[in-house]
Amino acid sequence: MKNRTVTSDGVRLAVYEHGDPSKPTVLLVHGYPDTHLMWQDVVTRLVEDFHVVSYDTRGAGKTGKPSTLESYRLEHLANDLMAVADAVSPDQPVHVVAHDWGSIQAWEAVTEPANADRIASYTSISGPCLDHVAHWMRRPGLKVARQLLHSWYIGFFHLPVLPTLAWRLWLGRNWGQVMSLADGVPRRPGHPAPTITKDGINGMSLYRANFRPVMRKPRERRTTVPVQVIHPERDRYVTAPLTENLQKWAPKLWRRTIPASHWVALTHPDVVARMASEFIRHVDGAPATRSLRRAEVGRHRPPFTDKLVVITGGGSGIGRATALAFAKQGAEVVVCDINHDTAAETAALAGAKAHAYQVNVADEGAVAKFAADVAAAHGIPDVVVNNAGIGHAGALMDATTEEWQRVLDVNLWGVIHGCKSFGELMIAGGEGGHIVNVASAAAYLPSKVLGVYSTSKAAVFMLSDCLRAELASAGIGVSTICPGIVNTNIAGTTTFSGVTAAEQARKQEASTRAYRRRNFPPERVAAEIVRAVRQRRAIVPVTAEAKAARVLSRLSPTALRGLAARF
Template identity: 50%
Template structure:
């Protein structure tokens, strides 16, 4: 996606003309997106498109980049002071009557830290979202403290970040960076981004890359050494700050932000399992977090005294932000759960919602899916949608995947939970019974893994697939031949897929609950029984499951833990764990148990 549909204007400041693009309604809150190195404003195009539905979105090419003009001479033309002048000129042009919300990535974040910590910008900025770019002043103090009070841990941190900052030293060498960017490196850069960062090949970076990168080397030369040697002592943020940390960032260590609460008293921390170029690889998730944060600030949920303390402060949790287990892990991620209207599916959907995920609740039960989506919003979901879908319908699943990816991004966590119960002897189970149970329990999982898992692999940024199997997958039973077969197949599917996707940072987990209190017994089919007998058996089975009284919420907790720790096979209840052990070390015992006629 490019910015051809954006409204364009030119802003003149200090002899420089800045190319500014705008999307969305100017009457809405203004969000200014500041790009990094070696980028132009187009790095934000996917995020901007999504934000424009709710905000007035502004992007501009930093001086010397994209279509903005270049200072002459280059030396001294990229200081943080001049970059701040540029930002204020843009803010005055696009939002003369109110403060703007700033979002920065990489060097866009570095300079934005300057914007939110200097006195002259007070009143012009409402909030700041930072990613992959520290304040040079904070970085300078971080280095000085570790050098003045060394310890093995602190020395390790210095050496670790020093290794990650190799490119900074290279950019300080004269002439060579410019030659490299205008030569082989510039030509190979798009391929490097696709291979190393899995950035989609969608017209980014733009044709101005070589020029942008050559000019942008002066961002480092004009600022790094002077600020790290003499960091400001008053670099306190005078606005709420949202910090997004890509945990796989090859250039910045998360420990750089260890002391950040001291400098940003109103701080919200987020972590994102991704690499450096998140504006291109995680636009949906960034949009969710930015929207949530900006809306909270505009609603006055961060109103505190304007005075900024001179000492350590505590991180302020985002008002209304999800506070459930693993909120830092799943906040903003797109999670799809099938069979989400009731039972394990609903409990799992709500558990991810409580962790701040954006939830897609899928079920054949339209009203049930809608109720789950509504409940998800109440417990903290970043967003929630209900989708009516039969998992047996491959084409419908393909259409849903395409629709979701275009609107909200690729699913980060897929939970194939939809399933039906079937009991009865093998010879009472008809071919139609077999087709029904295999179509839902097995083919539903296959469709989900192939379609949504395929999108994860093409995106190249990892993900996780959860297949809800059963303890019946490894516990044979004379009463469950079709059901057990379907779940055993799901278990083996999961194991095979886990092996195939291991090198692509996509985890696959098979969840094996035992006897859990859900509604599956109320809809289970009993082969060979007439209607009256089937009703009696359903009631009897429901009563037995109720006596076991193992809630679906415990299975949901196990699912979240499986994703966080990338567990392969997770038996949940004690009987499921016992059967798993026996299947490996005492299979003859399980075969004996399988011969026992169930008490129904």
């Protein structure tokens, strides 16, 4: 690391450089009450490919404190940013990545026409342009009222004496604990910075010098610089509406979300570094990643365009219909089945953006390899549909251990393997996603003749409920689909306990006829799966009998058990 001092408007700025100066320069600007140290984990992830520069802003860390309140005005902060940019990259434009108040002051620099040739791109995290906010707040409504509630601390910072005392007497020494409890920021040596009390007190001048003048008389601040806005979905201070509908001000706009809290650079440095890197590379001429393509604002496209959907058991029935439904909505589809030929048929029907794999979902290693292969060849899936399953009927007392094992290996363990292998990828990707587990109405409809099958599907039902709770904080939804009687080949392949081969064949034929008479097509189940993902629905009974059984299981489970005993 190289340290240097850059003077701007009489203030000595502490600047920190990492990496090769011949590579594209990324300029990181911290917010309040942080210092350049908040970027440490992001720096380590960017430094191999970029010349990474950070600095302590006015009054923070080792940078000097201005002598007047007016010296904290936005125009001076923007001058600081440009002074650092000119010092560390005099011949090439810089890529700015900023957070919180760093983002607010970076907007000031980015929207200054004279800087258009000096800033190649701008990634804004949790810090809107104050002028844009002021214009937005002139349209009062519930969204504005909600943002005002989230901005309560701004009013507090304008009070005399009290906020300074709060920092000196309690906040300064407890700031790390506050961040940990409120936003899940991990405690670690060196953060918060040793100067936190001073930084907290000095930084309140940012609010006092700028909010009232800008709110009273906002300017028209526009930019031609490519802008990427990253919004942490659990941000306690900047609500989503402040990051939406910015095309008027920044027509070259991308908007991405992360299921995280305000200090996302500290809690999710991998994701922040990846998003910044993808955007910078694209601005510099590289093809946009799938994630970045779907983040581009103003592109009109089908709802699942630039999304990757993985479907198990996709060689026929509900799996095939689901693959075709997602493909029709613009998705790239990956289909797996234990039979490669049928998976390939589905992929051919789904179009050029579909791929087929042969996978036995009962094999944990095979599913793990499948997930790794998909990630390497196509990227991290946005949607995973664990659909593969087999049917089994007969009395529980007639079921053999081998029959139990076979059904549970596919119907339960197959779903577990898919959830774990792909869920881990989604969590690491940091952009959320959706997992669909195909259960059955048999999950909540007890039966004397479907005991083994019902048990496997009831386990999938509860697995999905537990997984939904566990993955909510990662922004990953989980839907449980309970189809009912659907006209697929499952009836013809269902095995039966305690019968001869000839009897089993007769029962399979009779079941197939019954399912055909019911004639509920798998395409209608597929439509419900697509809708469940779009609406992030938790539990979806599909057919009339599935819906009726679901209602009865909740209103009168005793009656349902009585019916099961009689029939």
